Amino acid sequence: MLQNRFGRLAATALAGGMLMGAAACGGDEPATSASPSGAASSAPAASGAKVGLAYDIGGRGDQSFNDAAAAGLDKAKTELGLAETKELEAGNGETDAAKEERLRLLAQGGFNPIIAVGFAYSGPVKKVATEFPDVKFAIVDDEAATGPNISNLVFAEHEGSFLVGAAAALKSTKNHVGFVGGVEVPLIKKFEAGFVAGAKAVKSDIKVDVKYLTQPPDFAGFADPAKGKTAAEGMFDAGADVIYHAAGGSGGGVFEAAKAANGKAIGVDSDQAKTAAEDVRDVIMTSMVKKVDVAVFDFLKGATSGAAKSGTTVYDLKASGVDYSTTGGQVDDIKTKLDEYKQKIISGEITVPKEVS
Structure with a gap:
Protein backbone atom coordinates (compact mmCIF):
# COMPACT_ATOMS: atom_id res chain seq x y z
CA MET A 1 0.00 0.00 0.00
CA LEU A 2 1.00 3.58 -0.37
CA GLN A 3 3.14 5.13 2.30
CA ASN A 4 3.47 8.87 2.82
CA ARG A 5 7.07 9.89 2.19
CA PHE A 6 6.75 13.20 3.97
CA GLY A 7 5.46 11.54 7.12
CA ARG A 8 8.43 9.18 7.22
CA LEU A 9 10.91 12.02 6.68
CA ALA A 10 9.19 14.02 9.39
CA ALA A 11 9.47 11.09 11.77
CA THR A 12 13.17 10.71 11.00
CA ALA A 13 13.88 14.38 11.47
CA LEU A 14 12.01 14.56 14.75
CA ALA A 15 13.56 11.44 16.19
CA GLY A 16 17.05 12.35 15.04
CA GLY A 17 17.52 8.82 13.81
CA MET A 18 16.29 7.32 17.11
CA LEU A 19 13.13 5.79 15.74
CA MET A 20 14.13 2.66 13.91
CA GLY A 21 11.08 0.56 14.60
CA ALA A 22 7.56 0.54 13.41
CA ALA A 23 4.10 0.67 15.18
CA ALA A 24 1.32 -1.84 15.15
CA CYS A 25 -2.15 -1.91 14.55
CA GLY A 26 -6.26 -0.54 12.13
CA GLY A 27 -29.30 13.34 11.48
CA ASP A 28 -28.32 13.23 15.22
CA GLU A 29 -26.02 15.58 17.05
CA PRO A 30 -22.29 14.83 17.20
CA ALA A 31 -21.25 12.32 19.84
CA THR A 32 -20.67 13.86 23.25
CA SER A 33 -21.17 10.88 25.52
CA ALA A 34 -17.93 11.42 27.40
CA SER A 35 -17.46 9.76 30.74
CA PRO A 36 -19.11 11.98 33.38
CA SER A 37 -16.02 11.61 35.50
CA GLY A 38 -13.89 13.19 32.78
CA ALA A 39 -12.10 16.39 33.64
CA ALA A 40 -10.62 19.11 31.49
CA SER A 41 -6.90 18.90 30.75
CA SER A 42 -4.66 20.54 33.33
CA ALA A 43 -3.09 22.60 30.55
CA PRO A 44 -5.52 22.89 27.64
CA ALA A 45 -4.05 23.87 24.32
CA ALA A 46 -4.89 27.27 22.92
CA SER A 47 -5.82 28.27 19.40
CA GLY A 48 -2.63 28.30 17.40
CA ALA A 49 -1.50 25.13 19.12
CA LYS A 50 1.13 22.71 17.89
CA VAL A 51 -0.63 19.39 17.27
CA GLY A 52 1.13 16.04 17.03
CA LEU A 53 -0.44 12.95 15.46
CA ALA A 54 1.03 9.45 15.55
CA TYR A 55 -0.46 7.14 12.92
CA ASP A 56 -1.29 3.47 13.08
CA ILE A 57 0.48 1.07 10.72
CA GLY A 58 -0.17 2.16 7.15
CA GLY A 59 -0.13 5.88 7.82
CA ARG A 60 -1.63 8.62 5.71
CA GLY A 61 -2.51 7.14 2.36
CA ASP A 62 -4.09 3.87 3.55
CA GLN A 63 -7.44 4.99 2.03
CA SER A 64 -9.17 3.89 5.24
CA PHE A 65 -8.58 4.26 8.99
CA ASN A 66 -5.50 6.50 9.04
CA ASP A 67 -6.81 8.65 6.21
CA ALA A 68 -9.96 9.30 8.23
CA ALA A 69 -7.82 10.57 11.11
CA ALA A 70 -5.82 12.67 8.65
CA ALA A 71 -9.03 14.22 7.33
CA GLY A 72 -9.93 15.35 10.83
CA LEU A 73 -6.49 16.90 11.28
CA ASP A 74 -6.73 18.62 7.90
CA LYS A 75 -10.07 20.14 8.83
CA ALA A 76 -8.60 21.37 12.10
CA LYS A 77 -5.70 23.00 10.24
CA THR A 78 -8.18 24.91 8.13
CA GLU A 79 -10.76 25.84 10.73
CA LEU A 80 -8.92 26.06 14.06
CA GLY A 81 -5.84 28.05 13.10
CA LEU A 82 -3.29 25.53 14.31
CA ALA A 83 0.22 26.92 14.50
CA GLU A 84 1.97 23.71 13.49
CA THR A 85 1.28 20.01 13.00
CA LYS A 86 3.59 17.02 13.01
CA GLU A 87 2.50 13.66 11.61
CA LEU A 88 4.58 10.58 12.41
CA GLU A 89 4.13 7.23 10.70
CA ALA A 90 4.50 3.72 11.98
CA GLY A 91 5.41 0.36 10.58
CA ASN A 92 4.92 -3.26 11.47
CA GLY A 93 6.92 -4.98 14.17
CA GLU A 94 8.05 -2.21 16.47
CA THR A 95 8.03 -2.49 20.25
CA ASP A 96 6.03 -0.44 22.72
CA ALA A 97 9.29 1.32 23.56
CA ALA A 98 9.48 2.68 20.00
CA LYS A 99 5.89 3.92 20.21
CA GLU A 100 6.65 5.53 23.55
CA GLU A 101 9.66 7.28 22.07
CA ARG A 102 7.55 8.62 19.20
CA LEU A 103 5.02 10.12 21.61
CA ARG A 104 7.73 11.32 23.98
CA LEU A 105 9.58 13.17 21.22
CA LEU A 106 6.36 14.93 20.21
CA ALA A 107 5.75 16.02 23.79
CA GLN A 108 9.37 17.15 24.21
CA GLY A 109 9.00 19.10 20.96
CA GLY A 110 6.21 21.21 22.43
CA PHE A 111 3.32 19.50 20.66
CA ASN A 112 0.13 19.72 22.71
CA PRO A 113 -2.33 18.10 22.15
CA ILE A 114 -1.09 14.76 20.81
CA ILE A 115 -3.30 12.14 19.13
CA ALA A 116 -2.40 8.46 18.92
CA VAL A 117 -4.30 6.61 16.18
CA GLY A 118 -5.06 3.02 17.10
CA PHE A 119 -5.38 0.68 20.07
CA ALA A 120 -1.75 -0.47 19.77
CA TYR A 121 -0.75 2.82 21.42
CA SER A 122 -2.66 1.95 24.60
CA GLY A 123 0.29 1.15 26.87
CA PRO A 124 2.60 3.80 25.42
CA VAL A 125 -0.01 6.56 25.73
CA LYS A 126 -0.69 5.71 29.37
CA LYS A 127 3.02 5.73 30.20
CA VAL A 128 3.98 8.89 28.31
CA ALA A 129 0.90 10.82 29.47
CA THR A 130 2.05 10.18 33.03
CA GLU A 131 5.47 11.62 32.21
CA PHE A 132 3.91 14.76 30.66
CA PRO A 133 0.89 15.63 32.84
CA ASP A 134 0.50 19.07 31.24
CA VAL A 135 0.12 17.64 27.73
CA LYS A 136 -3.31 16.58 26.53
CA PHE A 137 -3.40 13.19 24.81
CA ALA A 138 -6.13 11.43 22.84
CA ILE A 139 -6.17 7.82 21.69
CA VAL A 140 -8.49 6.40 19.04
CA ASP A 141 -10.06 2.95 19.57
CA ASP A 142 -8.91 2.35 23.12
CA GLU A 143 -10.46 2.71 26.58
CA ALA A 144 -7.74 0.99 28.60
CA ALA A 145 -5.30 3.91 28.63
CA THR A 146 -6.79 6.17 31.26
CA GLY A 147 -5.56 9.27 33.03
CA PRO A 148 -6.52 12.86 33.83
CA ASN A 149 -4.95 14.08 30.58
CA ILE A 150 -6.13 11.26 28.26
CA SER A 151 -9.24 11.35 26.06
CA ASN A 152 -10.45 8.00 24.71
CA LEU A 153 -12.23 8.21 21.35
CA VAL A 154 -14.11 4.98 20.67
CA PHE A 155 -16.77 3.76 18.25
CA ALA A 156 -19.69 1.34 18.04
CA LYS A 291 -16.15 8.78 11.58
CA VAL A 292 -12.65 8.99 12.98
CA ASP A 293 -12.36 12.37 11.23
CA VAL A 294 -15.24 13.72 13.32
CA ALA A 295 -13.75 12.37 16.54
CA VAL A 296 -10.31 13.83 15.82
CA PHE A 297 -11.74 17.22 14.89
CA ASP A 298 -14.07 17.26 17.92
CA PHE A 299 -11.16 16.51 20.22
CA LEU A 300 -8.94 19.20 18.68
CA LYS A 301 -11.74 21.74 18.80
CA GLY A 302 -12.23 21.00 22.48
CA ALA A 303 -8.51 21.03 23.22
CA THR A 304 -7.95 24.37 21.52
CA SER A 305 -10.83 25.93 23.47
CA GLY A 306 -9.93 24.36 26.80
CA ALA A 307 -13.04 22.17 26.79
CA ALA A 308 -11.58 18.75 26.05
CA LYS A 309 -12.55 16.10 28.56
CA SER A 310 -10.62 13.12 29.79
CA GLY A 311 -12.25 9.71 29.68
CA THR A 312 -14.35 7.98 27.06
CA THR A 313 -16.43 9.50 24.29
CA VAL A 314 -18.45 6.92 22.37
CA TYR A 315 -19.29 7.58 18.73
CA ASP A 316 -22.21 5.25 18.08
CA LEU A 317 -25.05 5.01 15.57
CA LYS A 318 -27.31 7.30 17.59
CA ALA A 319 -24.59 9.95 17.60
CA SER A 320 -23.92 9.49 13.87
CA GLY A 321 -20.45 8.21 14.74
Whole structure:
Protein backbone atom coordinates (compact mmCIF):
# COMPACT_ATOMS: atom_id res chain seq x y z
CA MET A 1 0.00 0.00 0.00
CA LEU A 2 1.00 3.58 -0.37
CA GLN A 3 3.14 5.13 2.30
CA ASN A 4 3.47 8.87 2.82
CA ARG A 5 7.07 9.89 2.19
CA PHE A 6 6.75 13.20 3.97
CA GLY A 7 5.46 11.54 7.12
CA ARG A 8 8.43 9.18 7.22
CA LEU A 9 10.91 12.02 6.68
CA ALA A 10 9.19 14.02 9.39
CA ALA A 11 9.47 11.09 11.77
CA THR A 12 13.17 10.71 11.00
CA ALA A 13 13.88 14.38 11.47
CA LEU A 14 12.01 14.56 14.75
CA ALA A 15 13.56 11.44 16.19
CA GLY A 16 17.05 12.35 15.04
CA GLY A 17 17.52 8.82 13.81
CA MET A 18 16.29 7.32 17.11
CA LEU A 19 13.13 5.79 15.74
CA MET A 20 14.13 2.66 13.91
CA GLY A 21 11.08 0.56 14.60
CA ALA A 22 7.56 0.54 13.41
CA ALA A 23 4.10 0.67 15.18
CA ALA A 24 1.32 -1.84 15.15
CA CYS A 25 -2.15 -1.91 14.55
CA GLY A 26 -6.26 -0.54 12.13
CA GLY A 27 -29.30 13.34 11.48
CA ASP A 28 -28.32 13.23 15.22
CA GLU A 29 -26.02 15.58 17.05
CA PRO A 30 -22.29 14.83 17.20
CA ALA A 31 -21.25 12.32 19.84
CA THR A 32 -20.67 13.86 23.25
CA SER A 33 -21.17 10.88 25.52
CA ALA A 34 -17.93 11.42 27.40
CA SER A 35 -17.46 9.76 30.74
CA PRO A 36 -19.11 11.98 33.38
CA SER A 37 -16.02 11.61 35.50
CA GLY A 38 -13.89 13.19 32.78
CA ALA A 39 -12.10 16.39 33.64
CA ALA A 40 -10.62 19.11 31.49
CA SER A 41 -6.90 18.90 30.75
CA SER A 42 -4.66 20.54 33.33
CA ALA A 43 -3.09 22.60 30.55
CA PRO A 44 -5.52 22.89 27.64
CA ALA A 45 -4.05 23.87 24.32
CA ALA A 46 -4.89 27.27 22.92
CA SER A 47 -5.82 28.27 19.40
CA GLY A 48 -2.63 28.30 17.40
CA ALA A 49 -1.50 25.13 19.12
CA LYS A 50 1.13 22.71 17.89
CA VAL A 51 -0.63 19.39 17.27
CA GLY A 52 1.13 16.04 17.03
CA LEU A 53 -0.44 12.95 15.46
CA ALA A 54 1.03 9.45 15.55
CA TYR A 55 -0.46 7.14 12.92
CA ASP A 56 -1.29 3.47 13.08
CA ILE A 57 0.48 1.07 10.72
CA GLY A 58 -0.17 2.16 7.15
CA GLY A 59 -0.13 5.88 7.82
CA ARG A 60 -1.63 8.62 5.71
CA GLY A 61 -2.51 7.14 2.36
CA ASP A 62 -4.09 3.87 3.55
CA GLN A 63 -7.44 4.99 2.03
CA SER A 64 -9.17 3.89 5.24
CA PHE A 65 -8.58 4.26 8.99
CA ASN A 66 -5.50 6.50 9.04
CA ASP A 67 -6.81 8.65 6.21
CA ALA A 68 -9.96 9.30 8.23
CA ALA A 69 -7.82 10.57 11.11
CA ALA A 70 -5.82 12.67 8.65
CA ALA A 71 -9.03 14.22 7.33
CA GLY A 72 -9.93 15.35 10.83
CA LEU A 73 -6.49 16.90 11.28
CA ASP A 74 -6.73 18.62 7.90
CA LYS A 75 -10.07 20.14 8.83
CA ALA A 76 -8.60 21.37 12.10
CA LYS A 77 -5.70 23.00 10.24
CA THR A 78 -8.18 24.91 8.13
CA GLU A 79 -10.76 25.84 10.73
CA LEU A 80 -8.92 26.06 14.06
CA GLY A 81 -5.84 28.05 13.10
CA LEU A 82 -3.29 25.53 14.31
CA ALA A 83 0.22 26.92 14.50
CA GLU A 84 1.97 23.71 13.49
CA THR A 85 1.28 20.01 13.00
CA LYS A 86 3.59 17.02 13.01
CA GLU A 87 2.50 13.66 11.61
CA LEU A 88 4.58 10.58 12.41
CA GLU A 89 4.13 7.23 10.70
CA ALA A 90 4.50 3.72 11.98
CA GLY A 91 5.41 0.36 10.58
CA ASN A 92 4.92 -3.26 11.47
CA GLY A 93 6.92 -4.98 14.17
CA GLU A 94 8.05 -2.21 16.47
CA THR A 95 8.03 -2.49 20.25
CA ASP A 96 6.03 -0.44 22.72
CA ALA A 97 9.29 1.32 23.56
CA ALA A 98 9.48 2.68 20.00
CA LYS A 99 5.89 3.92 20.21
CA GLU A 100 6.65 5.53 23.55
CA GLU A 101 9.66 7.28 22.07
CA ARG A 102 7.55 8.62 19.20
CA LEU A 103 5.02 10.12 21.61
CA ARG A 104 7.73 11.32 23.98
CA LEU A 105 9.58 13.17 21.22
CA LEU A 106 6.36 14.93 20.21
CA ALA A 107 5.75 16.02 23.79
CA GLN A 108 9.37 17.15 24.21
CA GLY A 109 9.00 19.10 20.96
CA GLY A 110 6.21 21.21 22.43
CA PHE A 111 3.32 19.50 20.66
CA ASN A 112 0.13 19.72 22.71
CA PRO A 113 -2.33 18.10 22.15
CA ILE A 114 -1.09 14.76 20.81
CA ILE A 115 -3.30 12.14 19.13
CA ALA A 116 -2.40 8.46 18.92
CA VAL A 117 -4.30 6.61 16.18
CA GLY A 118 -5.06 3.02 17.10
CA PHE A 119 -5.38 0.68 20.07
CA ALA A 120 -1.75 -0.47 19.77
CA TYR A 121 -0.75 2.82 21.42
CA SER A 122 -2.66 1.95 24.60
CA GLY A 123 0.29 1.15 26.87
CA PRO A 124 2.60 3.80 25.42
CA VAL A 125 -0.01 6.56 25.73
CA LYS A 126 -0.69 5.71 29.37
CA LYS A 127 3.02 5.73 30.20
CA VAL A 128 3.98 8.89 28.31
CA ALA A 129 0.90 10.82 29.47
CA THR A 130 2.05 10.18 33.03
CA GLU A 131 5.47 11.62 32.21
CA PHE A 132 3.91 14.76 30.66
CA PRO A 133 0.89 15.63 32.84
CA ASP A 134 0.50 19.07 31.24
CA VAL A 135 0.12 17.64 27.73
CA LYS A 136 -3.31 16.58 26.53
CA PHE A 137 -3.40 13.19 24.81
CA ALA A 138 -6.13 11.43 22.84
CA ILE A 139 -6.17 7.82 21.69
CA VAL A 140 -8.49 6.40 19.04
CA ASP A 141 -10.06 2.95 19.57
CA ASP A 142 -8.91 2.35 23.12
CA GLU A 143 -10.46 2.71 26.58
CA ALA A 144 -7.74 0.99 28.60
CA ALA A 145 -5.30 3.91 28.63
CA THR A 146 -6.79 6.17 31.26
CA GLY A 147 -5.56 9.27 33.03
CA PRO A 148 -6.52 12.86 33.83
CA ASN A 149 -4.95 14.08 30.58
CA ILE A 150 -6.13 11.26 28.26
CA SER A 151 -9.24 11.35 26.06
CA ASN A 152 -10.45 8.00 24.71
CA LEU A 153 -12.23 8.21 21.35
CA VAL A 154 -14.11 4.98 20.67
CA PHE A 155 -16.77 3.76 18.25
CA ALA A 156 -19.69 1.34 18.04
CA GLU A 157 -18.18 -0.54 15.09
CA HIS A 158 -20.55 -3.44 15.66
CA GLU A 159 -23.58 -1.24 15.02
CA GLY A 160 -22.33 0.08 11.71
CA SER A 161 -21.19 -3.41 10.73
CA PHE A 162 -24.69 -4.75 11.40
CA LEU A 163 -26.03 -2.39 8.73
CA VAL A 164 -23.52 -3.43 6.08
CA GLY A 165 -24.07 -7.07 7.04
CA ALA A 166 -27.76 -6.57 6.34
CA ALA A 167 -26.84 -4.88 3.05
CA ALA A 168 -24.62 -7.83 2.09
CA ALA A 169 -27.40 -10.32 2.74
CA LEU A 170 -29.99 -8.24 0.89
CA LYS A 171 -27.71 -8.00 -2.13
CA SER A 172 -26.30 -11.53 -2.15
CA THR A 173 -27.81 -13.78 -4.81
CA LYS A 174 -25.88 -16.83 -3.57
CA ASN A 175 -26.82 -16.62 0.12
CA HIS A 176 -23.08 -16.61 0.80
CA VAL A 177 -20.97 -13.66 1.98
CA GLY A 178 -17.57 -13.16 3.57
CA PHE A 179 -15.65 -11.14 6.15
CA VAL A 180 -11.90 -10.42 5.99
CA GLY A 181 -10.34 -9.07 9.18
CA GLY A 182 -6.85 -7.59 9.27
CA VAL A 183 -5.70 -8.95 12.64
CA GLU A 184 -7.69 -11.16 15.02
CA VAL A 185 -8.00 -8.82 17.99
CA PRO A 186 -11.08 -7.92 20.08
CA LEU A 187 -11.63 -4.66 18.21
CA ILE A 188 -11.86 -6.33 14.80
CA LYS A 189 -13.97 -9.13 16.25
CA LYS A 190 -16.55 -6.41 16.95
CA PHE A 191 -16.76 -5.74 13.22
CA GLU A 192 -17.21 -9.44 12.55
CA ALA A 193 -19.89 -9.84 15.23
CA GLY A 194 -21.96 -6.97 13.90
CA PHE A 195 -21.59 -8.05 10.29
CA VAL A 196 -22.66 -11.63 10.98
CA ALA A 197 -25.61 -10.47 13.11
CA GLY A 198 -26.79 -8.08 10.38
CA ALA A 199 -26.53 -10.70 7.65
CA LYS A 200 -28.39 -13.30 9.71
CA ALA A 201 -31.10 -10.79 10.65
CA VAL A 202 -31.97 -10.71 6.94
CA LYS A 203 -31.36 -14.39 6.12
CA SER A 204 -30.97 -16.70 9.09
CA ASP A 205 -29.45 -19.44 6.95
CA ILE A 206 -26.90 -17.31 5.11
CA LYS A 207 -23.34 -18.65 4.98
CA VAL A 208 -20.68 -16.26 6.28
CA ASP A 209 -17.01 -17.06 5.64
CA VAL A 210 -14.49 -15.44 8.02
CA LYS A 211 -10.75 -15.04 7.53
CA TYR A 212 -8.16 -13.10 9.54
CA LEU A 213 -4.94 -12.19 7.77
CA THR A 214 -2.59 -12.27 10.77
CA GLN A 215 -2.56 -12.94 14.49
CA PRO A 216 -1.12 -10.57 17.09
CA PRO A 217 1.61 -9.56 17.68
CA ASP A 218 1.92 -9.55 13.89
CA PHE A 219 -0.11 -6.53 12.81
CA ALA A 220 0.95 -6.64 9.15
CA GLY A 221 -2.59 -7.78 8.33
CA PHE A 222 -3.59 -4.14 8.30
CA ALA A 223 -1.12 -3.28 5.55
CA ASP A 224 -0.80 -6.28 3.23
CA PRO A 225 -3.02 -5.99 0.13
CA ALA A 226 -1.60 -9.24 -1.28
CA LYS A 227 -2.87 -11.20 1.70
CA GLY A 228 -6.21 -9.42 1.50
CA LYS A 229 -6.52 -10.37 -2.15
CA THR A 230 -5.65 -14.01 -1.53
CA ALA A 231 -8.17 -14.31 1.29
CA ALA A 232 -10.94 -12.72 -0.77
CA GLU A 233 -10.12 -14.84 -3.82
CA GLY A 234 -10.59 -17.94 -1.73
CA MET A 235 -14.01 -16.76 -0.58
CA PHE A 236 -15.17 -15.81 -4.06
CA ASP A 237 -13.93 -19.16 -5.40
CA ALA A 238 -15.92 -20.91 -2.65
CA GLY A 239 -19.13 -19.18 -3.72
CA ALA A 240 -19.35 -15.91 -1.81
CA ASP A 241 -20.52 -12.92 -3.83
CA VAL A 242 -20.17 -10.05 -1.30
CA ILE A 243 -17.15 -9.56 0.99
CA TYR A 244 -16.74 -7.02 3.81
CA HIS A 245 -13.24 -6.15 5.00
CA ALA A 246 -12.02 -4.60 8.22
CA ALA A 247 -8.37 -4.77 7.28
CA GLY A 248 -7.08 -1.25 6.74
CA GLY A 249 -4.79 -0.98 3.75
CA SER A 250 -5.16 -4.71 3.03
CA GLY A 251 -8.68 -3.94 1.85
CA GLY A 252 -7.24 -2.80 -1.46
CA GLY A 253 -6.52 -6.43 -2.24
CA VAL A 254 -10.09 -7.42 -1.35
CA PHE A 255 -11.36 -4.89 -3.87
CA GLU A 256 -9.02 -6.26 -6.56
CA ALA A 257 -10.32 -9.77 -5.93
CA ALA A 258 -13.92 -8.57 -6.12
CA LYS A 259 -13.20 -6.88 -9.44
CA ALA A 260 -11.66 -10.02 -10.91
CA ALA A 261 -14.50 -12.23 -9.67
CA ASN A 262 -17.30 -9.89 -10.76
CA GLY A 263 -18.28 -9.79 -7.12
CA LYS A 264 -19.06 -6.99 -4.68
CA ALA A 265 -17.11 -5.62 -1.74
CA ILE A 266 -17.87 -3.50 1.29
CA GLY A 267 -15.36 -0.93 2.50
CA VAL A 268 -14.59 0.23 6.01
CA ASP A 269 -13.81 3.34 8.06
CA SER A 270 -13.87 5.78 5.13
CA ASP A 271 -16.36 5.94 2.24
CA GLN A 272 -14.07 3.82 0.11
CA ALA A 273 -16.07 4.27 -3.07
CA LYS A 274 -14.48 7.73 -2.92
CA THR A 275 -11.01 6.87 -1.57
CA ALA A 276 -10.01 3.52 -3.11
CA ALA A 277 -8.14 3.18 -6.39
CA GLU A 278 -10.39 4.42 -9.17
CA ASP A 279 -10.37 1.15 -11.09
CA VAL A 280 -12.02 -0.76 -8.21
CA ARG A 281 -14.46 1.79 -6.87
CA ASP A 282 -17.35 0.35 -8.87
CA VAL A 283 -17.22 -2.93 -6.92
CA ILE A 284 -17.64 -1.18 -3.56
CA MET A 285 -21.38 -1.26 -3.00
CA THR A 286 -21.20 0.48 0.40
CA SER A 287 -18.79 1.12 3.28
CA MET A 288 -19.15 0.99 7.04
CA VAL A 289 -18.22 4.58 7.74
CA LYS A 290 -16.46 5.06 11.06
CA LYS A 291 -16.15 8.78 11.58
CA VAL A 292 -12.65 8.99 12.98
CA ASP A 293 -12.36 12.37 11.23
CA VAL A 294 -15.24 13.72 13.32
CA ALA A 295 -13.75 12.37 16.54
CA VAL A 296 -10.31 13.83 15.82
CA PHE A 297 -11.74 17.22 14.89
CA ASP A 298 -14.07 17.26 17.92
CA PHE A 299 -11.16 16.51 20.22
CA LEU A 300 -8.94 19.20 18.68
CA LYS A 301 -11.74 21.74 18.80
CA GLY A 302 -12.23 21.00 22.48
CA ALA A 303 -8.51 21.03 23.22
CA THR A 304 -7.95 24.37 21.52
CA SER A 305 -10.83 25.93 23.47
CA GLY A 306 -9.93 24.36 26.80
CA ALA A 307 -13.04 22.17 26.79
CA ALA A 308 -11.58 18.75 26.05
CA LYS A 309 -12.55 16.10 28.56
CA SER A 310 -10.62 13.12 29.79
CA GLY A 311 -12.25 9.71 29.68
CA THR A 312 -14.35 7.98 27.06
CA THR A 313 -16.43 9.50 24.29
CA VAL A 314 -18.45 6.92 22.37
CA TYR A 315 -19.29 7.58 18.73
CA ASP A 316 -22.21 5.25 18.08
CA LEU A 317 -25.05 5.01 15.57
CA LYS A 318 -27.31 7.30 17.59
CA ALA A 319 -24.59 9.95 17.60
CA SER A 320 -23.92 9.49 13.87
CA GLY A 321 -20.45 8.21 14.74
CA VAL A 322 -20.89 5.17 12.48
CA ASP A 323 -23.10 4.62 9.45
CA TYR A 324 -23.24 3.09 5.98
CA SER A 325 -22.38 4.98 2.79
CA THR A 326 -24.53 5.38 -0.32
CA THR A 327 -21.94 6.59 -2.84
CA GLY A 328 -22.55 5.07 -6.26
CA GLY A 329 -26.21 4.33 -5.65
CA GLN A 330 -25.73 0.57 -5.32
CA VAL A 331 -27.76 0.35 -2.10
CA ASP A 332 -30.42 2.88 -3.03
CA ASP A 333 -32.94 0.09 -3.61
CA ILE A 334 -32.46 -1.28 -0.08
CA LYS A 335 -31.93 2.02 1.74
CA THR A 336 -35.43 2.02 3.25
CA LYS A 337 -34.82 -1.41 4.77
CA LEU A 338 -31.37 -0.45 6.06
CA ASP A 339 -32.75 2.70 7.63
CA GLU A 340 -35.42 0.63 9.37
CA TYR A 341 -32.69 -1.48 10.93
CA LYS A 342 -30.81 1.69 11.87
CA GLN A 343 -33.78 3.12 13.73
CA LYS A 344 -34.39 -0.16 15.53
CA ILE A 345 -30.77 -0.13 16.76
CA ILE A 346 -31.01 3.50 17.84
CA SER A 347 -34.29 2.89 19.67
CA GLY A 348 -32.95 -0.20 21.42
CA GLU A 349 -35.32 -2.61 19.71
CA ILE A 350 -32.26 -4.34 18.27
CA THR A 351 -29.20 -4.89 20.45
CA VAL A 352 -26.18 -5.64 18.29
CA PRO A 353 -23.68 -8.11 19.77
CA LYS A 354 -20.09 -7.00 20.32
CA GLU A 355 -18.76 -10.55 20.41
CA VAL A 356 -19.10 -13.47 18.04
CA SER A 357 -21.44 -16.08 19.46
